[in-house]
Amino acid sequence: MSRSFLIKVPASSANIGPGYDVLGVGLGLFLELEVTIDSSSSATDTSADSNNCLISYSEDSEGFGNVPLSSGDNLITKTALYVLRCSNIRKFPLGTKVHIRNPIPLGRGLGSSGAAVVAGVMLGNEVGQLGFSKQRMLDFCLMIERHPDNITAAMMGSFCGSFLRDMTPEEVERRSMPLSKVLPGSGEDTGIVPPLPPNDTGRHVKYNWNPKIKCIAIIPQFELSTADSRSVLPKAYTTEDLVFNLQRLAVLTNALTLDPPNPDLIYPAMQDRVHQPYRKILIPGLTEILQNVTPKTNKGLLGICLSGAGPTILALANENFEDIANEIINKFNKENVKCTWKLLDVAHDGATVEQLSV
Numbered sequence: 611m612s613r614s615f616l617i618k619v620p621a622s623s624a625n626i627g628p629g630y631d632v633l634g635v636g637l638g639l640f641l642e643l644e645v646t647i648d649s650s651s652s653a654t655d656t657s658a659d660s661n662n663c664l665i666s667y668s669e670d671s672e673g674f675g676n677v678p679l680s681s682g683d684n685l686i687t688k689t690a691l692y693v694l695r696c697s698n699i700r701k702f703p704l705g706t707k708v709h710i711r712n713p714i715p716l717g718r719g720l721g722s723s724g725a726a727v728v729a730g731v732m733l734g735n736e737v738g739q740l741g742f743s744k745q746r747m748l749d750f751c752l753m754i755e756r757h758p759d760n761i762t763a764a765m766m767g768s769f770c771g772s773f774l775r776d777m778t779p780e781e782v783e784r785r786s787m788p789l790s791k792v793l794p795g796s797g798e799d800t801g802i803v804p805p806l807p808p809n810d811t812g813r814h815v816k817y818n819w820n821p822k823i824k825c826i827a828i829i830p831q832f833e834l835s836t837a838d839s840r841s842v843l844p845k846a847y848t849t850e851d852l853v854f855n856l857q858r859l860a861v862l863t864n865a866l867t868l869d870p871p872n873p874d875l876i877y878p879a880m881q882d883r884v885h886q887p888y889r890k891i892l893i894p895g896l897t898e899i900l901q902n903v904t905p906k907t908n909k910g911l912l913g914i915c916l917s918g919a920g921p922t923i924l925a926l927a928n929e930n931f932e933d934i935a936n937e938i939i940n941k942f943n944k945e946n947v948k949c950t951w952k953l954l955d956v957a958h959d960g961a962t963v964e965q966l967s968v
């Protein structure tokens with residue numbers, strides 16, 4: 611018996627300025643897992659891995675050479691094992707092979723970890739034939755990546771607003787367990803059933819998005835981990851700063867739907883006082899770029915922000931994409947930061963699984 615399927619999960623950009631941990635947009639750049647399970651042939655083949663899963667990683671992928679390829683260490687397969695073990699399935703089926711193609715740069719603010727976690731949950735659901743809905747799969751994702759913005763956009767697609775529902779003290783405790791108790795370790799299977807995610811934790815809506823608005827991602831060639839980029843944020847904010855963000859958030863979600871796109875509305879509505887000002891110490895040139903690349907200096911630019919936890923810059927625009935990208939690249943160059951850039955559409959469908967014929 612043999613099965614094969616393809617899992618595709620989009621990159622994402624979180625926050626979009628004022629929507630820290632709230633807004634996310636799926637982007638047309640896809641992590642792909644091509645999975646085959648051939649139980650007839652090769653017990654011998656995949657038993658080389660203690661969890662029965664052989665991983666290969668295409669050479670032109672982001673992270674090639676650095677991403678671990680043993681199933682007990684790789685974020686995607688560890689996540690899948692978490693989902694399987696919650697249903698008391700200890701390993702992948704014999705003969706499982708996963709080929710990964712990953713064009714999403716790692717640790718740059720384009721939701722690489724969110725995509726990996728979503729792909730891992732979908733992988734566990736498929737190989738275990740568990741039949742979870744996307745809403746339930748989101749619960750598993752949220753046990754691993756604990757803010758919902760990237761995860762929701764990657765799973766559901768489009769431009770999303772999300773939050774987590776109120777939880778009981780017992781649910782809070784379960785969700786706050788150290789990741790080491792959620793994800794399996796790289797050693798021998800201990801037989802422990804990991805903590806099940808509380809039910810129906812995520813709430814989201816999908817907003818419209820004017821298709822004339824394109825996403826330009828300017829990607830510096832250095833990594834910034836989300837954990838480091840969150841560690842510089844304050845624990846408390848002034849009412850003034852929170853109101854500043856809430857006002858912009860309320861306007862932005864509608865402004866991005868309007869036609870024609872209005873830079874006088876979008877540009878100021880993408881400003882932020884909750885995370886970007888604190889992250890400038892980690893990203894050379896950030897303040898200069900956010901303050902001085904504007905719709906007045908660059909025709910076609912609609913708004914600009916840090917993508918996720920950075921260091922990528924997300925510029926929204928409806929024309930002159932290359933000029934806008936070059937302007938930002940030049941400003942990074944002055945700080946000795948080299949960049950690449952991509953022009954991306956919104957990914958409307960989110961994560962998908964396609965059965966392949968074998």
Ligand SMILES: Nc1ncnc2c1ncn2[C@@H]1O[C@H](COP(=O)(O)OP(=O)(O)OP(=O)(O)O)[C@@H](O)[C@H]1O
Pocket residue numbers: 622624641673677678684685686712715716717718719720721722723724726760834835836837917918919920
């Ligand atoms: N395809 C992948 N396979 C295995 N591990 C991955 C993969 N993609 C990401 N990761 C893991 O996630 C880490 C990056 O996650 P991190 O949250 O720091 O950044 P990000 O998700 O790219 O950015 P952001 O959350 O700001 O959008 C990588 O260093 C790697 O450990």
Ligand SMILES: N[C@@H](CCO)C(=O)O
Pocket residue numbers: 624625630631632757759760836839840885918919
């Ligand atoms: N909202 C998150 C996105 C990155 O995962 C942050 O800005 O830290």
